[in-house]
Amino acid sequence: MLRFICSKLPQKLRHRPSKPSLANFFSTSSLKPTSELPNSKDPQSLTVSFRQNSCGLSFGSAILSSKKLNIENVKNTNSVLDLLRNHGLTQTHISNLIRIRPILLSADLENTLMTNMEVFESLGFSGSSLAKMLSKYPAVLESDAHTVVEYFRAHGFSKKQITTLTMKRPSLYLYNADKIFKPKLEFFKSLGFSDFEIAQLLSSEPCILTRSLENQIIPCVQELRRILSTDENVLKAIKACYPILESNMVHMLQPNIDTLKSHGVPQSLVLKVFFIRPTFLLICSNRFSEIVSEVMKLGFDPNCLSFVLAIRSMALNSKPLWEQKVEAFRSFGLSEVEIYAAFKRQPLCMTVSEKKIKKMMGFFVNKLKMKPSMISNCPNLLMHSLEKRIIPRCSVMQVLMLKGLIKEDIGIVYMVTMAEKKFVVKFVSKYQNEVPDVVRAHQGKIEFQGLPIAMEM
Incomplete structure (x- = not known):
């Protein structure tokens, strides 16, 4: 019976095409x-x-x-x-x-x-x-982009600055330049900024142009005046850290300043903090208090600049990132005591990326045969560029040693940390006529293979 019924079904039903799959609806591979x-x-x-x-x-x-x-x-x-x-x-x-x-x-x-x-x-x-x-x-494609660009050009912005500003904050093209931008530019000029400095500030932090002049920028400047005393200091602080104009001065910055003072940091040092990029002051007050307590436990003196630099280093690292950097040092045989001793000598050594720590330590230990403890005793070594400073200088020493021209005892630390002008006079200019390769070595054009003679540490 079933077979009979099926034989009588219309052809269209018996051979109904299969439904298109969902994938076909979402395919963009062939555009008609x-x-x-x-x-x-x-x-x-x-x-x-x-x-x-x-x-x-x-x-x-x-x-x-x-x-x-x-x-x-x-x-x-x-x-x-x-x-x-x-x-x-x-x-x-x-x-x-x-x-x-x-x-x-x-x-x-x-x-x-x-x-x-x-x-x-x-x-x-x-x-x-x-x-x-x-x-x-x-939506910027529907704006009056030409008018906005011409406005910025008329106020001293270079093509590069306008391009940077556009990439960072394209929504600015939808604003009325005269109504929104002009009052802010005039305010910054009244503070003492030049057209060039205003262009620098706003191309670096274009979000400032979208902030309320009356409710954010002016109150922020007034609070800075109260803390820093003079307009000159306010100007220096803003130049050191543009994002400070976007900060919550009352609920974030002021409590952190109070925390510093409560731990014995003098006013003179608080002022200095504002002139060395005070970004680390713009973090949650609970986290800031926690960091200050840690720095106190490590034995930093609140009267010294190293105290606030240590706070800055910790503030720039999340807890997991800090541990990763400690582990990077530990992987080269340094103990935790040696690592924190290095941190006390140069707090900014922990602002170096984990990748750079491994790269620098690997070069010093494997290429220059330095003991890891030597680097912990002189952590300033980590603050220099490996490619632009350390390797070219080592290449110069390599060339001079192979020629037998280095007879005096020269320490690696002294060679690396020496001022650039002094290094050029002492090791490049002095020998460039006799050994032209020292110039090429200093330019990074000669590969560093290793020092043929061991240098003092």
């Missing part, structure tokens, strides 16, 4: 030209098809974005896509851009999009750099 779009009078249907086939959106994304905007002028939208492609954006970039900002497809092509693209291209944005910037804030 606009000419192959369905001829539908329904704008939403046309929009969905267009965004799937020409923009590379998945079926789901196309449905969602079609609710925000219906395409009625396919010719304009194709021109928008061509514009994006012609400026180096890949199909993936374009898909992401349209998904975030579907209204771009109906934007004014000639008067807005093309003009803005030219502006961003003049600043050096194209391809991946353009895509990266636009992904942060795609």
